[in-house]
Amino acid sequence: MATIQVDTEAALDETEYLPGFADFGHFIGSDDSLSIYKKFGTLGARNLLYLQAELQLLEIQLNELDEEDKRIIATSSNDLEKGMAERAARSWEDLNEQANEGNEKQAGKLRMIYRIRKLMKEYEEALLRRNQVLELEKPEKSPFNAFKAWFRRSPPVLWGSGFRLLHDEEDMIALGSQDEPDRMSALMHRCLGYRLRVERETPKSWGPMYYYPVERVALIVALISIIVSAALLVGAIMALYFVKPMGIRLGLVGVFTTLFAASMTLLTHARRIEVYGATAAYAAVLVVFISVNN
Structure with a gap:
């Protein structure tokens, strides 16, 4: 394990900040033009793809349940089963009632509807948030150079995963106006x-x-x-x-x-x-x- 050289004088200096995120936060807050962060372009796209795929699967499963009810209504010789399927397809109240009375097929369909409703909200909110992120501009050249020079000083400002902040400089965005x-x-x-x-x-x-x-x-x-x-x-x-x-x-x-x-x-x-x-x-x-x- 590497030995870390601690600057005792700096550690005791009241004008110095706690090394790491505290120090980094004070540096970014010292000027609005230094509000520079990762965009996570690839990760954001992947998250949307996962949500999209999950919704697509739920859509397929819901369509399969609809086809099953459609087949029952068209071909079933059991008038009770046929009537229940048609009422559940046409009436929200009947769908809820049959689900509460223990009709497992309609109960599963209702659970799926609620799951789609929740996931659809999450997906649409993620789309809108991602669109807002994509509208943010890249950092202006001068403050970004100052940001990089400060972050890459020795010893490193952040350790662990934080050390990879500038591994992809094209994946950075700036908050606020970045007019050249x-x-x-x-x-x-x-x-x-x-x-x-x-x-x-x-x-x-x-x-x-x-x-x-x-x-x-x-x-x-x-x-x-x-x-x-x-x-x-x-x-x-x-x-x-x-x-x-x-x-x-x-x-x-x-x-x-x-x-x-x-x-x-x-x-x-x-x-x-x-x-x-x-x-x-x-x-x-x-x-x-x-x-x-x-």
């Missing part, structure tokens, strides 16, 4: 992240951890967007005002329109149809300005 940052925000994280990051007080065993204030980044990107939009509009109007040859004017419209479309793609999360619409409106404004000042 726009290109400008991502660029700022890479180039200016060191100046924007905020260090939080965390246990020493976690190592240095930095958090990026999303609000601050969003404000900077918004200011850049306003400045770029204003510059493209004012710059285009000024250029078209001073340039008189129509061929050059049309060329300038094409250049500024392309720059406007590129800025929207870079600075926003606008969808393609929204980029098309805004670009068309921008180009229309420039064309109207040319026609008015021709």
